[in-house]
Amino acid sequence: MAEVVLRDVEKRFGKIQALRGMTLEVRDGEFLVLLGPTGAGKTTTLRIVSGLEEPDRGDVFIDGVRMNGVAPRDRNCAFVFQNYILYPHLTVYDNLAFPLRSKLWRTEEGEIRKRIEHVARVLKIEHLLQRKPDKLSGGEQQRVALGRAMVRNPRIFLMDEPLSNLDAKLREEMRVELKSLQKNLGATFFFVTHDHVEAMTLGDRVAVLNQGVLQQVGTPEEVYEYPANVFVARFVGNPEMNFLEGFPEGGKLYLGDLALALDLEKVWKGREVLPSRVLVGIRPENILLGQGGTVGEVYLVEDLGADKIVRLRVGETLLRVRVPKEAEFSVGEKVPYLLVHEKLLFFDPITEKRLG
């Protein structure tokens, strides 16, 4: 129900530049995930959208209306804080009712009760309604905080790592719940996380931030398959993408670390001429073991349950290779490997931007 535009937003806290020239457009009813490491500016972005912080420069628009200087309570955003922030002197029920009882948005008590009961059922906190927050576990507090946002019908949900303190099972359920909430309410979601799995599963689009700079915005697939730069490539995906030094020369791509020469025309589809030195990235699942002509040595096998990660030593380089869980490899074994040619990504070694 709301379209949010940040235009060239800058924010500084003392010596720390939290956001630099942030420009971001979020479509009406979209689930946008802000992904990035600590200090990337994710929370600051949420706080600026909510009105808890004013940008030093730049503009914030909600539904085309400039929001700079508009008080948080007039923006109709719900905020789920990372550290829950429940009102300690009120029961869970009253905490949930708090935004509905505000003088500016007075709702009838019967209606409040109905909404709270519904939300409590969804969040499985019905038995906690009469308790005080300090009698709740971290996960329960987090669900109450989520509930306080859900009982309202805000235009925008701002969520700062709202699932971080839930156990894995509940987290998965909550993901589903959040997605259906988005569908039912049609509200716009800003969802902060540093967990790329969460980002991939929840986001209609993912915005990757680092050190206050927006690195890339795109669908989860775009961000995963075509990372805009080395940072995004490394940050998204687990285990990390493999990076190798490459030297294109005379129709060949020489991968020095692997002592390998590939036909350039098979791996490089771009039109532009590659610089004399490039960074070549390849995801662990795009290296195939048991095929190809060159051989590496198995250095370590990590069993992840669903699949395995093999650390393959080639010369001085350790490659991460994802293999199916049925595959059996023993340490020290010599195995042939193959890089899937079409999946190689090229990055400029100086600007770290993706080429092509």
Place this chain on the structure above:
Amino acid sequence: MSDIRNTWANRVSDRGMLYLFLLPTFGFLLFLVIFPLIWSLYLSFCEYSANAARPPVFIGIANYSSLFREKEVWDRFVTTGKFVFLAVAIEFFLGFGIAMLLNREFYGKGLLTTLFILPMMFSPAVIGKFFRFMMDTNWGILNYILGRLFGMPKIAWTTSYEYALYSLVIADVWIWTPFIVLLSLAGLSSVPKYLYEAADVDRASGWFKFRYITLPYVAPILILAVLFRTMDAFRFFDVVYVLTEGGPGYATQIVPFYIYKLAFSFWRTGRSCALAYVLLIIIIALSNIYITYLNRLRRA
């Protein structure tokens, strides 16, 4: 080796050392607090005059029963009640209000806070003298300012029946408002800022935030502040002694001052002891009301 074992220090055990250190304090406590307390309790049941050569004569509860029969005593209590209520109420609202104003970041906050606390650092006797000068009917600065600013007629602050008690209240407010300010500030700064942020996003009005966030946090410490002030106001003596001496007539003779008069002007030691105990019981009873309320808040 034997001379080490025989030194005095080595013959005292750790526990013995502990008691040795405690002994002086305990002695002081015994002679200056506990003994007078018990002795005065005994005297309150006796006919006794400290300046007479007669020993105390036990007369049972006669002192107490005669106290309650006398209208004069009741009047003193009414005066005291008025004084305590007015002083504590004004201090509370003024103090909490000032604390609310000070509870934000601004230039010179530290200096201003220090200035506000200054009155508590003066000796009460000195303050009594100050106010005596300032409130003088003819050449006091208070009447001068009121006259200049508002064209008010001269008021006989400390010497008229109507105003004398108020002048005591004003002096007490001047001294002790900072105390409430300090405690309130401590309470206010204990409220986590992020709760206000959450409330802002939750569309709460200013009153809503005050009622459901600020107040629950500061209420316990405010009750403590009022408790301390009430207890202390019941013992208000030094400023009365300097400023009005209980006058004019009996207009400002609050109970502590009356006890002093009984004891050292009329030398009715037994009777004054009895009255002191009555006052003590009242203070304990009042404190208990506060503490009960405080505990209820804590549990909630």
